Each structure stands twice: as structure tokens, then as C-alpha cells.
Amino acid sequence: MANFSFIDLFAGIGGFRLALQSVGGTCIGFSEIAPDAINTYCLNFKEDESANFGDITKLKTLPDHDLMTAGVPCQSWSIAGKNLGFDDDRGQLWNDTLYLLNKVRPKAFIFENVKGLADPRNAKALEYILERIKQAGYHATVNVLNAYDYGVPQTRIRIYIVGFKEKKYLDKFILAPTTPGCIQLSNVLDGCDAKECRQSNENNARWSLSCNEKGFNDYFLFNDLRNGNTTIHSWDIQETTERQKNICYLLLKNRRKDKYGNLDGNPLSLNHFQELDPSIKKDELENLVEKGILKRVSYLYKVYEISDDLSDNARWILSQAKDGIINFDTLKSSKELKKRKLNAQDALFALATIGAVKCIEERYDFKNTKISTGLAGVNRIFLPTCKIYPTLVASDTNDYVTTENIKADSIEDFRTKFMESIYRTGNYRQISKQEACRIQGFPADYILPPTRARWMKLIGNSVAVPVVKMLAKAIVNTGIFEGQEKITVRKKLQTIQSDLPSLFKDYGENPVTKNFIVHDNSNINYSKVNQKQEESEGNIF
Incomplete structure (x- = not known):
């Protein structure tokens, strides 16, 4: 078994550490700022809090080590996020990570992120990251891997950037063969x-x-x-007539046609329904609204008045009108709307309330239009x-x-x-908690907080351990750590904290030094940790 040291950045609950320790690695420190994650990490690894370097945005250097790992927070690149990339400050944490890579210069690294970073829409961002890695003197390969192929019953596609200071080791780096389905859902269910x-x-x-x-x-x-x-549909769950089922299927079959709008799924007006089936009456649609299967959607708005005392957001909404008409489809699909953190329906309702706009076309859609909600x-x-x-x-x-x-x-x-x-x-x-651990490749008895929201947040943000273990083995198999003596860990490591300067002069923007998570005292019991409340977006006025 190889002997090598590693540092665990954005450590979470220790998925990287579990994997690397299993192939001979010795952790000489980690960086994490979320209290629940710190407590979980220290409990499971019997680690002293002095091994935590704290907020990465304030680190000027790190102790020498052989391998750097980092699961850089992924919200900026996630499909589940707003897809704003480097427009979102959280994406700047890549700058902090690459600064430390360039400063400390370990023999190799593994960086993990969501698949979205490898998508075409983020091509420039990935190119930017890879160019900085190159400028730091490293040779890297990008791997988009599914955890299902490496020993867990979970589809979890992530991007793994693996790099070496010496190219000869990159040339010897070979991924292990995939073994999809070797562990299935029945294997992890109690x-x-x-x-x-x-x-x-x-x-x-x-x-x-x-x-x-x-x-x-x-x-x-x-x-x-x-x-x-x-x-299974709403009309399968509750009592409905064949006539009502047929109307629902009519909407289901036609709502994605381009003639009814630009969205992936579009509401239909009464006239649209009657074009498809002239016998359909408005009261039939209203009955389905009463059953909670359909909902009314205000679709077209006419602009009546633009007041000088409206907010910037309100005036921007009104500026989206074409020939005096605001189309709900067009507004909802606007990227600027996402940047402003506005809800199209709420914004138009607020404007209608003060008489700035008035709905001139109403349509019908399914009430449950968020696929993930069910x-x-x-x-x-x-x-x-x-x-x-x-x-x-x-x-x-x-x-x-x-x-x-x-x-x-x-x-x-x-x-x-x-x-x-x-x-x-x-x-x-x-x-269950134990089943979630198995699905991620953690031991079933891994210590996690007692409440579901907290342990699910931690395990859901972690890496699939078998994937990282496979990558770590592939790095070890290059011979990069051959001949190294057993690692001795020095406790109470000290690091210098300071504001982070620009990583490379070729890039004008300095890394953002304000992290998106508030640093807190990690010496706290689970029962006393309060969950952070999400900020409400507020209205547009």
C-alpha cells in the first residue's frame, strides 16, 4: 500500500478522506466551515478541530503535502441552481482553490464538481479553470463519471479533474474498468x-x-x-370520470406543441381546447380546477400605466412588453429574470394589483407542473x-x-x-439514514446528525466514495508515491490567514474573498445546531 499525505479542501463529511485513507493516504489537515459538517468529520475520524484550516478564502498557504483534494461548492454550475456560472460569486471559490494549488504545489490533485461544469453552456468556465491549472504547471485530464459505474446503486454524474505536476504520471493514469450494477438497490435496502x-x-x-x-x-x-x-397521474389517484380523464389526456398530448407557446409545456386557452374538441365547455375545465387537477394561468397582459415611483424591477418587467403586451412565456424564460431573482407570476400579479397591467388572456394548465415535486x-x-x-x-x-x-x-x-x-x-x-450512506458508498454506521434534513443535506452534498477510491488507486498505480516513507501527522497545524491576492496576472478579476457560507464555531453539539434559514426573495416593489 502506498504512503502519501493529502489535504482535504471543502471536506464536507469526509468522503474524500474515506477513499484516500483506504489506499494508503494520510490526512494532514482539512478545510471546512459548515458547523454540522465539521462536527460530523471530527466525530467519524476522531479528529481534533485544530486540523481544520477553516475558511479557504482566507488561506495564504498550506503545509506541504502529496495530494490535494477539493469538492468545490457546485451551486454555480448545477442544473438545480440558476446556471449563472462566474456571474455567481460562489463560482469564484475555484480561484481560491487554484491559488493554493499554485502556492503549495503538491504532486497531484483531484477536483470534483457537478456535471454542469462540463456542459456546453459552461465551456468557457471550464476552459478558464483548465488554463489556470496549466499556468500553475500541472497536466490535467477531465473525467465525467457516473457513480453507478463504480460500485453504488445511484446515478450520480460528476466531473473529476485529475492533475499531476509531472506529465509522465498523467501518461500512466488509467481509469479502472466500469462495473455497472454490481451493487443494486435491493443490496442497500433494509x-x-x-x-x-x-x-x-x-x-x-x-x-x-x-x-x-x-x-x-x-x-x-x-x-x-x-x-x-x-x-401515475392526478386523475388516477382521485375519482374522475372518463370524460375528465380524456380532457386531461388532451392537454397532456398537446401542451408541448410549438403552436401553443415557446415553453417546454404550454397552457391552453378554452379556444385551444375547443379547436381540439368542440364539445368541451368552460365549466368542464372549471370542474377540473375545483378538483385540483388543473389551474388557471394568466397568460397575456396589457400594459396600462408606467408610474415614475415604481421600482427598477417593476419598470424592467413592464419594459418586456411587445406592442404593449407582456407574454408570460417570454418573461418566464428570461435569464435576466433569474438574475434579478424574480418570480414571473408573482411580479405580474403585483403589477396587476396596482393597475399597471391587466390580464387579457387566461389559459388552463395542470396544477402540478413541477416534475420533481410529483x-x-x-x-x-x-x-x-x-x-x-x-x-x-x-x-x-x-x-x-x-x-x-x-x-x-x-x-x-x-x-x-x-x-x-x-x-x-x-x-x-x-x-433511511443507513440506506443513504450505503447509496453513497459510506459505511452504514457512519455518524450523522439525528434529524433527516440535516443528515440528508450532508450526505447529499458528499461524494460517492467508491468513485474517489477508484481515482485514488489510479493515481497510486502511476507510481507517483513509490518509495515514500510512512507519513507522520503533526497536530495543531498552523496556517497563515490573509486576504487572497490575484492568482494570475493574465486574468483581471481578483478572486472573491467573501465566502457564501458563514464561518461558525464548530465546537457545538448536534442538538444545539440551528438550521440556517433561507433568505426570502421579497417582492419587486
Whole structure:
């Protein structure tokens, strides 16, 4: 086993550390500022808080070490975020990381981020990061990897940038072969007979296409915006007539057509419905509104008055009118709207309240239009036969599992058995803390906070341990650490704290030194840690 030292930046709860220690690494310090994460890290590794370097934005240097790891906070590049990239200050934490890489110059590094950083829309940002790595004298490779391929039953696609100070080691760096499906959902669920539920790996499909031996999806999607053999709709859950079901399917079939708007899914007016089926009456649509299946959407607004005392946000909303008309579609899809942190519907309602605009066209859409929310608090229910679970996220999801297997010869029987024996009987549940750990590749007995919101935030923000272990092994296999003696850790490491200067003169912008998380005292019991409240956006006036 190799001997090498490493420093764990943006350490979280220690996913990188677990992986690197398993292949011979010795941690000589970590950097983390979230109190829950610090406490969890120290508890599990029996680490003294003096090993925490604290806020990375104030670090001028670090002790010498062989390997640097960093799971740079990813919100700026995440699809779940606002996709503002370096327009978002949080993206500047890359500058802080690269400054320390250039300053301390370890033999190698592993940097992790969300897949969004490798997407075309962020091509310039990734190019910027790679250029800085090159200017620091490192040779790097970009790897977009799915945790499902390396030993966990979870689709978790992340970008891993691995670099070496000497090119000869990069040339020897080879990823291990993938082993998709070696661990499946039934292997991590408590109270489940894994042997009975385990599938062959002949079809290594994505989780969204995962199916059992009969070809039926092994999960049920609760959604009004999509349709499929294992999709459950609002009109399946509550009592509705065949006529009402047909109207719902009519909207479902046509709402994505370009003729009705520019969005991925567009509301339809009464005239639109009647063009499709002349027999449809307004009161039928209103009845579906009363049932909570449809909702009214104010779609077109006429601008009546622009007052001098309106806020800048309000005046900008009104400036989006074309020929005196504001189109809800156009406004909602505006990137500027996201930058201003405005909600299109709320903003137009506020303007209508003061008489600045008036709705001149109303349409109908499904009430539940957020796919991830699902219906009645349920997004998806996964059967134990499923090979893979969706990406664990810090905010948790409305995804559930059942340990009951369903056997059926027809899709109709499959759906019926699901509704009768699982959904209507409530025979499903959220994954437990222990199961979440296994899904991320952590030990099931890993110490985490007691409340679900807190442990889910920590585990959802972590890395999949087996992926990092595979990368660490590949680095070790290059021979970069050969002949090194056993590492001795010096306690109570001291580091110099100062404002961070610009990393490279070729780039004009200095790194942002104000972190987006408030540094706090980590010497605090779990029961006394209060959750940080999210800031409300406020209205536009």
C-alpha cells in the first residue's frame, strides 16, 4: 500500500478522506466551515478541530503535502441552481482553490464538481479553470463519471479533474474498468431479500430506463406532465370520470406543441381546447380546477400605466412588453429574470394589483407542473428490483422505496398490483439514514446528525466514495508515491490567514474573498445546531 499525505479542501463529511485513507493516504489537515459538517468529520475520524484550516478564502498557504483534494461548492454550475456560472460569486471559490494549488504545489490533485461544469453552456468556465491549472504547471485530464459505474446503486454524474505536476504520471493514469450494477438497490435496502430482487446486468440502462425481467419499469412516476405505462397521474389517484380523464389526456398530448407557446409545456386557452374538441365547455375545465387537477394561468397582459415611483424591477418587467403586451412565456424564460431573482407570476400579479397591467388572456394548465415535486407528496416509488436510485441531493426529494416485489405478466396487472398493494396501502417509505450512506458508498454506521434534513443535506452534498477510491488507486498505480516513507501527522497545524491576492496576472478579476457560507464555531453539539434559514426573495416593489 502506498504512503502519501493529502489535504482535504471543502471536506464536507469526509468522503474524500474515506477513499484516500483506504489506499494508503494520510490526512494532514482539512478545510471546512459548515458547523454540522465539521462536527460530523471530527466525530467519524476522531479528529481534533485544530486540523481544520477553516475558511479557504482566507488561506495564504498550506503545509506541504502529496495530494490535494477539493469538492468545490457546485451551486454555480448545477442544473438545480440558476446556471449563472462566474456571474455567481460562489463560482469564484475555484480561484481560491487554484491559488493554493499554485502556492503549495503538491504532486497531484483531484477536483470534483457537478456535471454542469462540463456542459456546453459552461465551456468557457471550464476552459478558464483548465488554463489556470496549466499556468500553475500541472497536466490535467477531465473525467465525467457516473457513480453507478463504480460500485453504488445511484446515478450520480460528476466531473473529476485529475492533475499531476509531472506529465509522465498523467501518461500512466488509467481509469479502472466500469462495473455497472454490481451493487443494486435491493443490496442497500433494509428488510429486503436481495437475492429475490436482484437482476442480471445484461441491459445496463440509465436509471430512467431501468426495467425488470418482463420489461416493465421498476419504478412508478407520479406526474401529470409525462405519460407511460408506469406513470401515475392526478386523475388516477382521485375519482374522475372518463370524460375528465380524456380532457386531461388532451392537454397532456398537446401542451408541448410549438403552436401553443415557446415553453417546454404550454397552457391552453378554452379556444385551444375547443379547436381540439368542440364539445368541451368552460365549466368542464372549471370542474377540473375545483378538483385540483388543473389551474388557471394568466397568460397575456396589457400594459396600462408606467408610474415614475415604481421600482427598477417593476419598470424592467413592464419594459418586456411587445406592442404593449407582456407574454408570460417570454418573461418566464428570461435569464435576466433569474438574475434579478424574480418570480414571473408573482411580479405580474403585483403589477396587476396596482393597475399597471391587466390580464387579457387566461389559459388552463395542470396544477402540478413541477416534475420533481410529483403528486400528493410523491415523486417516484422505486421497487426493490430497481438497479439504481436517483442522485441523492442536499434538499432531499419526494422519492420513496418499497421492499415489496411485484410479479405480473401484463402491464395492466403490474399497475393494478402496484396501486392496490403498495400505493393505496401506504406500503412505501423514504430511504433511511443507513440506506443513504450505503447509496453513497459510506459505511452504514457512519455518524450523522439525528434529524433527516440535516443528515440528508450532508450526505447529499458528499461524494460517492467508491468513485474517489477508484481515482485514488489510479493515481497510486502511476507510481507517483513509490518509495515514500510512512507519513507522520503533526497536530495543531498552523496556517497563515490573509486576504487572497490575484492568482494570475493574465486574468483581471481578483478572486472573491467573501465566502457564501458563514464561518461558525464548530465546537457545538448536534442538538444545539440551528438550521440556517433561507433568505426570502421579497417582492419587486
